[in-house]
Amino acid sequence: MDTIKIGWSSKSITPEKPISLAGQFHERITDHVRDPLFATAMALEGAEAEGKGTVLVSCDLIGIDTHIRDGVRAKVKQSVPGLDPEHVILNASHTHTGPLLVEETTRFPNLGYHKTHTNVMTPEQYSDFAIERIAEAVKEAWEGRTAGGISTTQGYAVLGLNRRVVYDDGTAAMYGNVNTVHFRGIGGPEDPRVEMLFTWNANRELTGVLFSAACTAQVMEGISDISADYFGELRSMIAAQWDPNVHVLGMISAAGDLAPRDTLTKHHRGYQPDKELRQLTKTLLRTLEDGLEVAREQIQTTPMFKHAYKQINLPLRKVVKSEVELAKQELSGFQEQLERAEDSVAYFTSLDFNRQRNIFNYYAIVDRYEHMQRTSSFPMELHVLRLGDVAFATNPFELFTEFGLQIKARSAAKQTFIAQLACGNDGYLPSAEAIATGGYSTQVFSGYVGAEGGQALVDYTVEMIQSLWSEE
Template sequence: MMTSVFKLCFGFRSRPSVAVWLAGLLWAGGAARAAEPRVGTAAVDITPLLGVPMAGYYHARGADGVLDPLLSKALVLESEGTRVALVALDLIEVTRAITDAARAEITRVCGLPGGHVMIGATHTHTAPELAWPGEPSAIPGGAPPVVQAYTTALPGKIAESVRLALERLQPARLSVARGRCEDLTFNRRYILRDGSVGWNPGKFNPNIVRPAGPSDPEVGILYAERPEATGPAQSFVTYVNFAMHTDTTGGSKISADWPGALSRVLAGYHGADHLTLVGLGTCGNLNHLDFAWRWPQGTAIEQHRIGTILGAAVFQAYKQLRPLPAAPLRVKSETVELDPPAVSADELAEARQIVATVKDDRGGNFMKLVRAHRALDVAAREGRPHRVEVQAIAWGRDLAWLSLPGEVFVELGLAIKQRSPFPHTLVVELANENIGYIPDRRSYLEGNYEPESARCAAGSGEKLVEAAVKLLAELHE
């Protein structure tokens, strides 16, 4: 009967012909499924215990409440047999030790090569201090056991988020867009009337002439949904790349800050299962302080304002979403050596005296502590260069992620995007490690907070730009 049906419909004369045709049909279908991109997402809670020392400032704060949870968010992409994982942590930073341990655990548990994992921190200033055993601690008197226990547990939780995302891999339709969010992120360095450069010089300051540099209003987006999706509830994830310091909330309560607020805005539209990951753009010299805004900008309600405005920009960018064609995933990284700055014996002696006697950054002590801690950290390196990773992940010739190892000035991120051969380049700072501020060369001459805090010498940022552009060019070939 089967043969006669095929004869009637297709003119086949023999069973072998039918078998060959069926085999070809099945192979083609299987190949199509194998080539179809897949996406998996997951989030694991990494909220610390109350009382833990909080990061971000040069004075002590203990967490006395939780505004919203901290998460390890994982996005796994699969295309043409290759998988990569992008992780966003609601933390002030991710250290080299944490990344190395997390990658090793991910490889052990999931089989995913560690080099195929990019781990970024959102830089929230309402998260715990971190301290890996055997490494220097920013906490006066050393890190208490609760901080070390929290830090050493992180790699396992990061690996768990990736494992769950891998388990949830499913076919997806991916799209990309480049939106803009004007007048939300601002350069926090200003040229003053006396010719100097001020850092956060205060609202309505009559001595301000103009910003000392640019900002970056671009909102880079990767969006994934079910292949048959007809509405927002059938989406999986929005990955957002935006450059703005994550310090809008303040206080002593744990919070993911504006990335958490943005996540809630997007989940309110797409549904509770929709995951939003923030890859922090280069914002070492950018923040949210709008000197034309009349009200305070350092409380919990500020993150709601920021999340609402940025969420609106993401919704506008959705109108520009374009399909991301199926293409191979490729990964490449390079180790770059960055020299530390010079520190004199007099600077070192003064630094030791300041750190021993000054315990709070308020009351005019802020820059004293900044310079002192920088001098001690640089001296501890004994001239050894920083060996840092620059990592690039490419989806065909359309989309690339690029990691940078610290708080990078916006001029450097813009230079990478302008020279990148990829139409969509998501530059992610504080990824895989953190060596502190990385200003552009000009800013070292101008001085003030970030250059005087930097643990790497002038020219380091430009060196990273060259390494990044080289990696991107190689992946685009």
């Protein structure tokens, strides 16, 4: 029997001009690169199906917006014959120190805070650049696939911690103050599991590592430099301590309510991003090293490989007419204040975060009600892979952790790798409890899908995984 074929490639997607960074509600223009951004691609072709395969791509971006996904697939269709473009799966690290991919006014038009700059790479220009480089990585990985093997294992590392703080009045706040008599607890579960897959060439030499961890790349989120965050730090450490030719592909598991920050103790010490970054990365590296020792002894060269892909419809998160009427009143008052201001941009940026957030939410409520008149569902693409005894499952959301735990618990696979913010960038998907307690990441403007849709996503995913095991 033929062996599985594996190919790797990494391409820089670091902008070549000053850019606006994504991930904050204030503008950050920079041309300083702390560490480079990459698109890392791994091609897989099953031993039993020559020419049929998949390419997984991890990108040091805040998300995979639709125009990025479709742009890459269009180029792949032209340049990589034999590879189904829909079998190119892109996921993002969710770094907050990477380029802005769309103008904020695309999502929230006419709010009066848009600035224009000269000599700064626009989101459109950067997107074209990134699409070209990502497609090159896909092509190189696919064309470079050779016979090899894989091994999988699971470890544990405390990386992402729940960032929702719950108070005695039943409300919650992301990164809320815990140093108060009203603090009652942390508002959700965490997932310390690190899923690991190692790839090997025909000489049993390590060629790459793929990991899935419930921790977004947000250690450095507040700085004004370009950075791949802990993904970049991990690549550097592996190059120095393992082998510079070993590729690293990261996936973020369900982590919509998590962050690489200890909300419970942060008020006791100053936050030092570089120190925190090195500490977190060393923790992850130790877990990978432990996994590597186990993996060397269980290399598979003919694992079963299957890829299921489906467009599904989740229930759209709804709003009621009373919410819409209030939102329209609030927006009208805001627009009047904006028009009276001498500088509309300065006025909007002078508002505190909560006020800006509420304005976004009022706009989203009105927009959602209009959206509901056209459809009651939200379409998304769902990919599920089987590779030996493990499964991979994607979603386009910042998925709250409890949904990821449900998928892993109910999965037919021995191990389940989850990749959020994959093949889409569709906002937070919060749990019912989180919506009830409120706070950032739970409001209407945070995403198109609510808890009902989260449960539907879990059911669809578990069903698709089961179908790949039922076919034996």
